Amino acid sequence: MADVYKQSFKQNYTNNIELSIFNCGIERCAPGQTWGPGIRDHYLIHLVLSGKGVFEVGGRTWEVSQGQLFFARPSQLIRYTADEQQPWEYSWVGFNGACAHKLAAQLPFTDDSPVHHTHDPDGMRAALANIYSSRGLQPQDEAAMVGYLYLFIASLMKETSAGKPHTASSSSQYVLNAIKYIQFNYSHDISIDDVAKSVGVSRSHLYRVFMLNVGKSPIDYLTEYRINEACKLLRAGNLSIAEVAVSVGFFDQFYFSRVFKRAKGVPPSKYFAAQADAPADGPDHQ
The missing domain is CATH 1.10.10.60 (Homeodomain-like)
Incomplete structure (x- = not known):
């Protein structure tokens, strides 16, 4: 099995109240490694790069594997656990801010479907990598991270639109x-x-x-x-x-x-x- 590792960045202060990165990173988990059950105070998106695991929210469980994203909202009771035989490796970003709720509403996740299979796993992986590689404590670092976050969210929005039937607007x-x-x-x-x-x-x-x-x-x-x-x-x-x-x-x-x-x-x-x-x-x- 590949070595377990974790690279992460957590922001302790923000200059941007509209949208800010809470944390981000990439991790290859140990077999059965779990987080929770617990709640977050921010939005959280994981992209599974390899392996698989399960995501639990709202009393329901979803199996999640390579190329899929899973999404948690603030104050939801969640738990996610790496598979025992094929533990996952994932990238993630946590974000919040005044406009985070409006942006989250336009992503391809719902309470009934918090897992999404992306059409562009390589593009999503690169977008999350750009967020992490721009990390830093200076205002210009935060601006770059938020800029890459907007691009990541924009890519997800495109998949939201593509997945909707072309019916007349309500x-x-x-x-x-x-x-x-x-x-x-x-x-x-x-x-x-x-x-x-x-x-x-x-x-x-x-x-x-x-x-x-x-x-x-x-x-x-x-x-x-x-x-x-x-x-x-x-x-x-x-x-x-x-x-x-x-x-x-x-x-x-x-x-x-x-x-x-x-x-x-x-x-x-x-x-x-x-x-x-x-x-x-x-x-x-x-």
């Missing part, structure tokens, strides 16, 4: 895509026609799915989003009303003031003072 997915478009483009001179075009539906269909899923029309959502962003800028207090208007996609200051007053009950010029005088019953809805 109404909720249209809405999510439209909301993303609005959040990235609200400061520009966009129309609802632009939003509908960005997600590949007609304006009337977009209206119907918004009313069904959000309870308001797309134009009302766009306007509300812009006004709430304007409130943040007004509270910061370092921009004029005209500058705030342009910053959130209103290129007519007087029209902005009318829309703002209709939404918030006071004109933007009085908003900050009105906030200061309001009873302390919670933050303004954003």
Whole structure:
């Protein structure tokens, strides 16, 4: 049997709160070597390079072998054990951060299927090796590791998309895509026609799915989003009303003031003072 070994790196501090590497490495396990049962406080992906073992989560057990990845979410009770005759060798990466949940939701793993057979084991192995080889304690090392992590996640996302049947998007997915478009483009001179075009539906269909899923029309959502962003800028207090208007996609200051007053009950010029005088019953809805 090949020699047992472990090479690993653990990060004790992060400059990147959006996405950060918790740990990474490569290991050839001893026969029957196990971790758990226990929980992690981060997302964890293993790629089996050779051999095999079992992964237990949610009271169920999966056999995992070469070319397969297994995935654990934070706070799940898990255990993984190397086979007695053919113990596995694997690479892994653990990650967390503010956007980790959103990224994890787009990977080819579910609670019912936490194991995935990759179409490109060599590419996945190289991606994980790049993360580990970029390890270090300097900010530039962390930036490189996170960059390679994004590339690894992107490769998994491609396999997620490839594994899905080519069916029409659900109404909720249209809405999510439209909301993303609005959040990235609200400061520009966009129309609802632009939003509908960005997600590949007609304006009337977009209206119907918004009313069904959000309870308001797309134009009302766009306007509300812009006004709430304007409130943040007004509270910061370092921009004029005209500058705030342009910053959130209103290129007519007087029209902005009318829309703002209709939404918030006071004109933007009085908003900050009105906030200061309001009873302390919670933050303004954003």
